[in-house]
Amino acid sequence: xxxxxxxxxxxxxxxxxxxxxxxxxxxxxxxxxxxxxxxxxxxxxxxxxxxxxxxxxxxxxxxxxxxxxxxxxxxxxxxxxxxxxxxxxxxxxxxxxxxxxxxxxxxxxxxxxxxxxxxxxxxxxxxxxxxxxxxxxxxxxxxxxxxxxxxxxxxxxxxxxxxxxxxxxxxxxxxxxxxxxxxxxxxxxxxxxxxxxxxxxxxxxxxxxxxxxxxxxxxxxxxxxxxxxxxxxxxxxxxxxxxxxxxxxxxxxxxxxxxxxxxxxxxxxxxxxxxxxxxxxxxxxxxxxxxxxxxxxxxxxxxxxxxxxxx
Amino acid sequence: xxxxxxxxxxxxxxxxxxxxxxxxxxxxxxxxxxxxxxxxxxxxxxxxxxxxxxxxxxxxxxxxxxxxxxxxxxxxxxxxxxxxxxxxxxxxxxxxxxxxxxxxxxxxxxxxxxxxxxxxxxxxxxxxxxxxxxxxxxxxxxxxxxxxxxxxxxxxxxxxxxxxxxxxxxxxxxxxxxxxxxxxxxxxxxxxxxxxxxxxxxxxxxxxxxxxxxxxxxxxxxxxxxxxxxxxxxxxxxxxxxxxxxxxxxxxxxxxxxxxxxxxxxxxxxxxxxxxxxxxxxxxxxxxxxxxxx
Numbered sequence: 001x002x003x004x005x006x007x008x009x010x011x012x013x014x015x016x017x018x019x020x021x022x023x024x025x026x027x028x029x030x031x032x033x034x035x036x037x038x039x040x041x042x043x044x045x046x047x048x049x050x051x052x053x054x055x056x057x058x059x060x061x062x063x064x065x066x067x068x069x070x071x072x073x074x075x076x077x078x079x080x081x082x083x084x085x086x087x088x089x090x091x092x093x094x095x096x097x098x099x100x101x102x103x104x105x106x107x108x109x110x111x112x113x114x115x116x117x118x119x120x121x122x123x124x125x126x127x128x129x130x131x132x133x134x135x136x137x138x139x140x141x142x143x144x145x146x147x148x149x150x151x152x153x154x155x156x157x158x159x160x161x162x163x164x165x166x167x168x169x170x171x172x173x174x175x176x177x178x179x180x181x182x183x184x185x186x187x188x189x190x191x192x193x194x195x196x197x198x199x200x201x202x203x204x205x206x207x208x209x210x211x212x213x214x215x216x217x218x219x220x221x222x223x224x225x226x227x228x229x230x231x232x233x234x235x236x237x238x239x240x241x242x243x244x245x246x247x248x249x250x251x252x253x254x255x256x257x258x259x260x261x262x263x264x265x266x267x268x269x270x271x272x273x274x275x276x277x278x279x280x281x282x283x284x285x286x287x288x289x290x291x292x293x294x295x296x297x298x299x300x301x302x303x304x305x306x307x308x309x310x311x
Numbered sequence: 312x313x314x315x316x317x318x319x320x321x322x323x324x325x326x327x328x329x330x331x332x333x334x335x336x337x338x339x340x341x342x343x344x345x346x347x348x349x350x351x352x353x354x355x356x357x358x359x360x361x362x363x364x365x366x367x368x369x370x371x372x373x374x375x376x377x378x379x380x381x382x383x384x385x386x387x388x389x390x391x392x393x394x395x396x397x398x399x400x401x402x403x404x405x406x407x408x409x410x411x412x413x414x415x416x417x418x419x420x421x422x423x424x425x426x427x428x429x430x431x432x433x434x435x436x437x438x439x440x441x442x443x444x445x446x447x448x449x450x451x452x453x454x455x456x457x458x459x460x461x462x463x464x465x466x467x468x469x470x471x472x473x474x475x476x477x478x479x480x481x482x483x484x485x486x487x488x489x490x491x492x493x494x495x496x497x498x499x500x501x502x503x504x505x506x507x508x509x510x511x512x513x514x515x516x517x518x519x520x521x522x523x524x525x526x527x528x529x530x531x532x533x534x535x536x537x538x539x540x541x542x543x544x545x546x547x548x549x550x551x552x553x554x555x556x557x558x559x560x561x562x563x564x565x566x567x568x569x570x571x572x573x574x575x576x577x578x579x580x581x582x583x584x585x586x587x588x589x590x591x592x593x594x595x596x597x598x599x600x601x602x603x604x605x
Contacts, residue, residue: 021433021434022433022435025431025433025434027510028427028433028436029433031423031426031427032427032428032436034420034424034479035420035423035424035479035480035485036424038420038476038479038480039446039480039482041461042458042461042480043477043482045457046454046457046461047449047454050449050454060456107343110342110343113331113339114339114343119595120588120592122343122347124584124587124588124591125347125350125354126346127587128351128352128353128354129350129352131535131583131584138353138356184349184350187350189483189532192531192532193487193528195524195591195594196524196527196528196594197524199595200491200494200522201494202494216331216332217331231489231490231493231494232490234490235486238447238448238486241448242447242448268450271450271452272452275453281456288450288453291450292448292450295448299445299448
């Protein structure tokens, strides 16, 4: 009993202390308040409502009806297409995520090695696929299934193939094409953040490095650049996770929606299918929730890995 | 020791990076040129298509480069714009308004929040930041309906505020700024405080100039997003519709509009690309010469 009392007393004292600190931190809360209010209202509230919707049957017209875990049970046990979508999404994420992330850093770092007047120019070129909006649609012409598609025409001319390949409608090739185009577009937000991050590294550190005998650019990269970039590396990792697990626009635009045999169905296209074609928002919300949990776990794993950089 | 440092500093000024091999430099150039050609492809394609006359657009097999460049597509675009029901300048105004107000508010509000989260410890700070990062990962598609309900409760449906105000609090901006601000040395802020500067002054005079590369990057990302927003979920009145929405309607006019479509893509790219080039060269220029961190 006395132990309990002691514990409560301790808790009370702790609460009092943090309240005191909180009162002292009034300015900080004022700085954060405008962001926090808007964020809670326009981001957190919708996310919480969606989590709630995932336990309901909701067809947008009638009010949501609580059905417990039924959506999740159906997803995992009764929805074959969902399993295909999960498999495709993991394949896309595992390939494009790490490669895209490393490419974004390597190109940012290479560009940083260039003379100053060339740097801005190079950044523009490498960011072009992202900034020019829906230009990835030209890949539809490149991979066009008839003999006039650039790639078919090229391969026919070289005699590698005898008949044009249906790149975008033959399930054997579709996923590969989607992965290539996604990779090509993967120098996005992370790349820009890395370019900015490289500019912010304390130059004195490099000078200290020269004195301490750092011999080449690789040592400099591992011992100085990467450790100073840690916050930006973390940012890039999170953005890469959201991008590579969220792939939907590219497969929908290139291989059609729904794609042949669902060969390029991803978790997000599956979600869009249920959300906007079948109007089963509860089911769509359940898909989003599972994706959300997967991404959080993935993020935890990557954070643990990034902690070891530069050691 | 002092002498050695001075000597190295001098050498450092002469040659920017003393520990670089020639072979490595050449390798980097070759790699960048190779991949650069691959990456520049869409820009080259978009520019060429916009100047193609009708017969070249439909030529098979398709050609990348334009043979007889023409301004016809742009003239057609102007004619169609002139015929629109609402004066076309109205659409331009809407998009410019959404982009500038949305970006300015986003920069200010998320930088303020990011500053205290990055540099001070106070109850709830860590939890709040973790929630922001996690929120980035929830698929925006599903939240569209709850979002709409919230907007209609506030009475913002069919106003630009439904687009502008949520843009202020986009989680990516706060995350980016906070990560960058972690690099500011605490000693600098303490020194400013000893000199009697209060938080707002430190924020505007010391912190923001130091993180210029970060907020220029954020500006690029925000402009790019808002400039291309169709906002068709929230806005129904013709006079409030955005430029991308109006241009989309023009392109949907049929195959005969293919040339105009190419011109539209180029026109839509001009503003974000210009802002991108200006800010990127600023990011690189300022940090190379400011010496704040030197």
